[in-house]
Amino acid sequence: MLWYLVKRIIWMAGTLWVVFTLTWFLMRAVPGGPFDAEKKIPEEIRRNIEARYKLDQPLHVQYLDNLAHVIRLDFGPSFKLLDYPVNRVIAEGFPVSASLGVFAMIFALTLGLTAGVASAIGRRTAYDYGFMALATVGVAVPNFVLASLAIVLFVFYLGWFPAAGWGTLRQIALPAICLGAPFAGYIARLTRTGMLEVLGQDYIRTAYAKGLRHRRVIVRHALRGAILPVVSYLGPAVAAILTGSIVIERIFALPGLGIHFIEAATQRDYTLAMGMVLVYTFLLFVMNTLVDLSYGLIDPRVKLK
Amino acid sequence: MPEPLLRVENLRVEFKTDDGLVQAVNDVSFDLFPGETLGIVGESGSGKSVTNLAIMGLVPRPPGRVVAGRALYHGKDLLQLPERELSDLRGKKIAMIFQDPMTALNPFLTIAEQLTEVTQLHLGYSHQQAISHAITMLEKVGIPGAAQRLWDYPHQFSGGMQQRVMIAMALSCKPDILIADEPTTALDVTIQAQILELLRNLQTELNMSVILITHDLGVVAQVCHRVIVMYAGRIVEEATANSLFADPRHPYTLGLMQSAPRLDHARAERLHAIEGQPPDMTQLPAGCAFAPRCPFAVEESWHQQPPLAGRPGGGRLACFVDITKAPRKAAR
Amino acid sequence: MAHVETKPETQAARSDLPPADRYASLLEEARKLHGVSHMQDAWRRLRRNWAAMASLAFLVLMSVAAVLTPLVPLQSPILQDLENRQFLPPNASSRTLQLTSDGETKTLTQLLAEFRQEIERLEQDARTASPEERVKIQEEIDARYAVEHPYQKFWHQPDWLAWRLTDLRIILFGDWCLPSLCGADALGRDLLARLFWGGRVSLVVGVVATLVSLLIGVSYGATAGFLGGWVDDVMMRIVDVLYSVPFLFVVIFLITILTEETIKTEYLEPYGIDQIMIFYVVIGAIYWLTMARVVRGQVISLKNEQFVDAARVIGAGSFRIIFRHLIPNVMGIVIVYLTLTIPAVMLFESFLSFLGLGISPPDVSWGLLVNEGIQVITPIKIYWWLVLFPSLTLTLTLFALNFFGDGLRDALDPKMKNR
Ligand SMILES: Nc1ncnc2c1ncn2[C@@H]1O[C@H](COP(=O)(O)OP(=O)(O)OP(=O)(O)O)[C@@H](O)[C@H]1O
Numbered sequence A: 001m002l003w004y005l006v007k008r009i010i011w012m013a014g015t016l017w018v019v020f021t022l023t024w025f026l027m028r029a030v031p032g033g034p035f036d037a038e039k040k041i042p043e044e045i046r047r048n049i050e051a052r053y054k055l056d057q058p059l060h061v062q063y064l065d066n067l068a069h070v071i072r073l074d075f076g077p078s079f080k081l082l083d084y085p086v087n088r089v090i091a092e093g094f095p096v097s098a099s100l101g102v103f104a105m106i107f108a109l110t111l112g113l114t115a116g117v118a119s120a121i122g123r124r125t126a127y128d129y130g131f132m133a134l135a136t137v138g139v140a141v142p143n144f145v146l147a148s149l150a151i152v153l154f155v156f157y158l159g160w161f162p163a164a165g166w167g168t169l170r171q172i173a174l175p176a177i178c179l180g181a182p183f184a185g186y187i188a189r190l191t192r193t194g195m196l197e198v199l200g201q202d203y204i205r206t207a208y209a210k211g212l213r214h215r216r217v218i219v220r221h222a223l224r225g226a227i228l229p230v231v232s233y234l235g236p237a238v239a240a241i242l243t244g245s246i247v248i249e250r251i252f253a254l255p256g257l258g259i260h261f262i263e264a265a266t267q268r269d270y271t272l273a274m275g276m277v278l279v280y281t282f283l284l285f286v287m288n289t290l291v292d293l294s295y296g297l298i299d300p301r302v303k304l305k
Numbered sequence B: 001m002p003e004p005l006l007r008v009e010n011l012r013v014e015f016k017t018d019d020g021l022v023q024a025v026n027d028v029s030f031d032l033f034p035g036e037t038l039g040i041v042g043e044s045g046s047g048k049s050v051t052n053l054a055i056m057g058l059v060p061r062p063p064g065r066v067v068a069g070r071a072l073y074h075g076k077d078l079l080q081l082p083e084r085e086l087s088d089l090r091g092k093k094i095a096m097i098f099q100d101p102m103t104a105l106n107p108f109l110t111i112a113e114q115l116t117e118v119t120q121l122h123l124g125y126s127h128q129q130a131i132s133h134a135i136t137m138l139e140k141v142g143i144p145g146a147a148q149r150l151w152d153y154p155h156q157f158s159g160g161m162q163q164r165v166m167i168a169m170a171l172s173c174k175p176d177i178l179i180a181d182e183p184t185t186a187l188d189v190t191i192q193a194q195i196l197e198l199l200r201n202l203q204t205e206l207n208m209s210v211i212l213i214t215h216d217l218g219v220v221a222q223v224c225h226r227v228i229v230m231y232a233g234r235i236v237e238e239a240t241a242n243s244l245f246a247d248p249r250h251p252y253t254l255g256l257m258q259s260a261p262r263l264d265h266a267r268a269e270r271l272h273a274i275e276g277q278p279p280d281m282t283q284l285p286a287g288c289a290f291a292p293r294c295p296f297a298v299e300e301s302w303h304q305q306p307p308l309a310g311r312p313g314g315g316r317l318a319c320f321v322d323i324t325k326a327p328r329k330a331a332r
Numbered sequence C: 001m002a003h004v005e006t007k008p009e010t011q012a013a014r015s016d017l018p019p020a021d022r023y024a025s026l027l028e029e030a031r032k033l034h035g036v037s038h039m040q041d042a043w044r045r046l047r048r049n050w051a052a053m054a055s056l057a058f059l060v061l062m063s064v065a066a067v068l069t070p071l072v073p074l075q076s077p078i079l080q081d082l083e084n085r086q087f088l089p090p091n092a093s094s095r096t097l098q099l100t101s102d103g104e105t106k107t108l109t110q111l112l113a114e115f116r117q118e119i120e121r122l123e124q125d126a127r128t129a130s131p132e133e134r135v136k137i138q139e140e141i142d143a144r145y146a147v148e149h150p151y152q153k154f155w156h157q158p159d160w161l162a163w164r165l166t167d168l169r170i171i172l173f174g175d176w177c178l179p180s181l182c183g184a185d186a187l188g189r190d191l192l193a194r195l196f197w198g199g200r201v202s203l204v205v206g207v208v209a210t211l212v213s214l215l216i217g218v219s220y221g222a223t224a225g226f227l228g229g230w231v232d233d234v235m236m237r238i239v240d241v242l243y244s245v246p247f248l249f250v251v252i253f254l255i256t257i258l259t260e261e262t263i264k265t266e267y268l269e270p271y272g273i274d275q276i277m278i279f280y281v282v283i284g285a286i287y288w289l290t291m292a293r294v295v296r297g298q299v300i301s302l303k304n305e306q307f308v309d310a311a312r313v314i315g316a317g318s319f320r321i322i323f324r325h326l327i328p329n330v331m332g333i334v335i336v337y338l339t340l341t342i343p344a345v346m347l348f349e350s351f352l353s354f355l356g357l358g359i360s361p362p363d364v365s366w367g368l369l370v371n372e373g374i375q376v377i378t379p380i381k382i383y384w385w386l387v388l389f390p391s392l393t394l395t396l397t398l399f400a401l402n403f404f405g406d407g408l409r410d411a412l413d414p415k416m417k418n419r
């Protein structure tokens, strides 16, 4: 277990290093890129950047110096925003993105698991068909389309939700639902499949033979096995939620990480973009590790190595 | 004759499958008396498991359906009992253990969790009581270090140990009837003997009736008082174990005995496997289902179902021919 | 997947042949068993799945429509009309292809006639001119085709196929075109036409990028699985590392750099690499990972089977074995993943375009159209058609692709059915 964690951390460090090196060299070496001397950028920023990136030193010194900074979690000054270090942008955006993601995940899990279990139990009933049709819609509709339609319908047409802003639950609800919906659909399908598979297992028959009631068999004996596929899907789901949050933040004008990232990308704020890539890599890794750990908790046969 | 504890009458079970309607159990009737061990033997697919699942109300549905019959236990028809009442009996009065202990135990729960829930449910034990009872049961089925092993997961046990756990679980509430569906098939030969020995001891100790399903005539000879032979969903012969082995009356029973490896016979003697294939359960013939493989079949066998009637030497038999006298022919 | 089952009799019957021939015939048999009958089975099962078949029909229709878009009597997807047609709601009043310049309105056929006259005049000049001048005139003609030809005003850089199809369209329909059934956008452009042209781009991106990913994934996976040993270990480790990189962000980063003005003009465009092409490669380069894993798994399980030994005995080299024998056998699973990758890629394209990082105007794609629709929504006025129609086409297509992919998987792997 400890060994597993150590290994994961080493892996993560390696991956982060690869990503850093890749982006750094791209950014640094590309002609016409951000460090091209002919670029017209405001004088103050140029001075900041020159000081920070030691542009007068040889390349490998620059690289090592930069790496040292990044290891100390200092991503340097922004390229476009005056006196606004990348760290601050991240610190301000992160809570917004994190709460959006967490709410979306909670929504997806609650709805997906309930619908999946209900479908599996009432297999081939109207419920089942209804839920699964809905789930398929949820999976196939891109979340920006969903969000767009939701805005047209619920915000502008019906006026149930505020158009923008951040802070109250009412403001979070619609973006989180739009972000979580495809995952809810996918989780519902996975749960249903997993449940049907488990319900056909011998140990479920044993549980019934013991005289346990239906509900108890489902909750205590079947559920754990049924959600295993869902748990292993959570890793990719987290990655996809990170991705999805970008559009959702943009559509709902939420001041999260994603929107900064897109701004950084469209305005060619390389330092900011690089910081973001590293943060996202880190997040993804942490989430994947957590998922693996919980897998080990649910299934006693799994030994983390 | 004592009152039977369980009386099964005209049981009929069907499965709807892609290939058609499978008549898995066809007009099966039998009695189970207190304290006896009743063996049920037959080839794979002959309906042994389904018969007993039907008694427990565990036929998977869909695709299965109990279409007719009664299963009387203390004056109540188990097949008509509402699910709630039936589940009160399951595990408490009628318990069941299955063929493959590796898959029959829940891999996600500790042995303790799986053992205690039965007694907590049926006997209203507190958690503490249930735990100590579980330890007693595990010791009874011969698991060393029961108090510690209780907290292990099934995959940490060997197959034989898992089956012991299953037995402990099934017997936790001291049931009247234990249905053991091929309890030893998945185990090594030496372990098999131990498990059978264990079952026999526990049966006398708890004074329960056991239905023992098996392929293995050797097992039947060892532990059963009475034997039912099933073929293609029907009972073809029923007799006391002694009578059946000494004097098999149905050609199928005879075939089974000749195909069973016997330790007391010389190796050189060639085993007679029964020739031909088991019938297609979706299209059973009008006559005796065994006729196509039967060396004794007469014209009647092909057209008419032989009735299950009195058997010379006691018991029941479904055959038109007296095989002790009839000439043996090559199977058609 | 079905396994090769060579019946003992057939093997016995052939045992008198010399080994190499015997293996060759075995190989032939294996291929037949694997390929044809299995595919036919799958097709039979697929045909019974009405949802999948309906999706297939829809997709075929969609692809045909995408290819033949220039033939459809649509309005111009790029002509703007801010005065009369801005935010025009869906309507059914019929239209002609026409262009207003200097207060004078001419139909496309008129413009074409004028253009042709001018070209003819030039050609006439050419006939009497000296050789040097002739070259010059020819150059001018070419330049006119490339810039002044009326098509260039109605459509954005039509390719060769589009050009021919448009010719045909003019012959068939003349100047008549479909009404603005889906309304018009903020610049007065016809949405229906833009949907069709956008679909063309979206589908092409989906298919081409998927093919790129297929090429990389299958060769990578098959190579790793087939060579095995440490090569396999290293190759799969690389895949593992790549899996834990949040690709979207790296891709956006890459695209940002690659579309930097200097790089674009100095390093890419001289080689004829435009943004869409970068797009294909970049997207294809992300989606090959899963494909590589799946193919590797399949190859490993297949490679121990008889027919590979057979191929080896008759002296086929490694590469030959990979490309002639193994790949045809993993085709089934690959096709399934293909149908599931296409929607993923299309989704990704629309996603990037939506963010303004993908297809950029004047090219159109569905994601871009949705984005345009969203941009012009205000609390006061909702131009619902600008959101609804692009969303609907995109969603329906993704839907159909998903359904078809699922159906195909069920058909190829019947064990998964009823789930
Ligand atoms: N869930 C099911 N779905 C469809 N058919 C079934 C199902 N369970 C049993 N059957 C059919 O019922 C018939 C009897 O099966 P059963 O399990 O009772 O045989 P068995 O005598 O116990 O065989 P074995 O010795 O292999 O356990 C078989 O033909 C089988 O195909």
Ligand SMILES: [Mg+2]
Pocket: B048, B049, B050, B181
């Ligand atoms: Mg059985």
